[in-house]
Amino acid sequence: MLKMESLSLDITNGSGDVSILKNIDLELENEKFYALTGPNGGGKTSLARVIMGIYKNTRGKLYLDDTDITDFNITERAKAGISYAFQNPPRFKGLKVRDLLKISANNGDDTAYARLRAVGLCPQDYLDRECDNSLSGGEVKRIELATVLSRHSKVIIYDEPEAGVDLWSFEKLLNLIKKYHSRGGVTSIVITHHEKVLSLADEIILMAEGEIKERGNRDRMWNILQGDFRCRWQQNCGGDEDELECYRQ
Numbered sequence: 001m002l003k004m005e006s007l008s009l010d011i012t013n014g015s016g017d018v019s020i021l022k023n024i025d026l027e028l029e030n031e032k033f034y035a036l037t038g039p040n041g042g043g044k045t046s047l048a049r050v051i052m053g054i055y056k057n058t059r060g061k062l063y064l065d066d067t068d069i070t071d072f073n074i075t076e077r078a079k080a081g082i083s084y085a086f087q088n089p090p091r092f093k094g095l096k097v098r099d100l101l102k103i104s105a106n107n108g109d110d111t112a113y114a115r116l117r118a119v120g121l122c123p124q125d126y127l128d129r130e131c132d133n134s135l136s137g138g139e140v141k142r143i144e145l146a147t148v149l150s151r152h153s154k155v156i157i158y159d160e161p162e163a164g165v166d167l168w169s170f171e172k173l174l175n176l177i178k179k180y181h182s183r184g185g186v187t188s189i190v191i192t193h194h195e196k197v198l199s200l201a202d203e204i205i206l207m208a209e210g211e212i213k214e215r216g217n218r219d220r221m222w223n224i225l226q227g228d229f230r231c232r233w234q235q236n237c238g239g240d241e242d243e244l245e246c247y248r249q
């Protein structure tokens with residue numbers, strides 16, 4: 001189980017301290033498929049970064065299967081089994097795709113070939129390319145997915161896998177994520193704005209203003225997202241406390 005207790009993140013910027021995550025209490029069961037959704041700027045990526053250890057939480061605790069990993073750094077969290085597929089994957093100038101795949105999986109080219117094929121890239125066209133800005137957004141996203149799926153993870157957070165991926169390929173990549181999940185042993189958390197992902201999730205978690213506003217099964221959450229949630233956030237409301245009343249039960 002991935003368990004968050006009063007997890008908070010404050011960031012200091014030009015306007016002083018900003019509260020990005022506010023006392024997040026969340027328990028995610030092993031081997032479930034979660035969709036994390038909500039309006040832009042709601043804190044989804046920040047939460048993912050705190051879980052991965054890219055941002056250090058200001059307060060609160062994080063546990064993975066009863067181990068307190070709050071003070072683990074990124075490498076220690078990765079070793080503990082947490083993986084994160086970035087919304088905008090980093091580029092690594094000077095590093096070839098083949099080497100990136102080897103580093104992530106700690107094995108040879110045979111599986112690198114298979115993994116590239118699985119994400120819809122022709123190995124001979126990509127293995128010797130550099131992971132730099134010459135790769136398109138969709139290509140770099142696919143390569144990252146190949147690296148993440150090559151690790152043995154207990155928890156994988158996919159940050160908007162739909163971003164930058166063409167319409168025709170997205171369904172295929174989503175099937176790959178789902179198939180990987182179905183093999184068992186992994187908790188999948190997909191940050192998404194895409195209805196197709198929401199429709200596949202065991203549970204949907206709605207996040208806004210740095211807080212978990214609602215969570216529940218698809219049917220319950222679908223009504224909230226299509227009804228009250230839409231009425232507020234699609235009408236460009238400010239999202240203050242009164243506005244949020246609409247999707248509280």
Ligand SMILES: Nc1ncnc2c1ncn2[C@@H]1O[C@H](COP(=O)(O)OP(=O)(O)OP(=O)(O)O)[C@@H](O)[C@H]1O
Pocket residue numbers: 011013018020038039040041042043044045046047
């Ligand atoms: N390093 C930072 N410095 C200042 N503000 C930040 C920083 N990182 C995130 N924020 C702010 O925190 C809020 C939450 O951002 P976050 O990226 O987590 O939202 P999100 O829910 O993932 O949004 P989206 O759906 O647009 O991807 C935003 O208002 C963002 O501007």
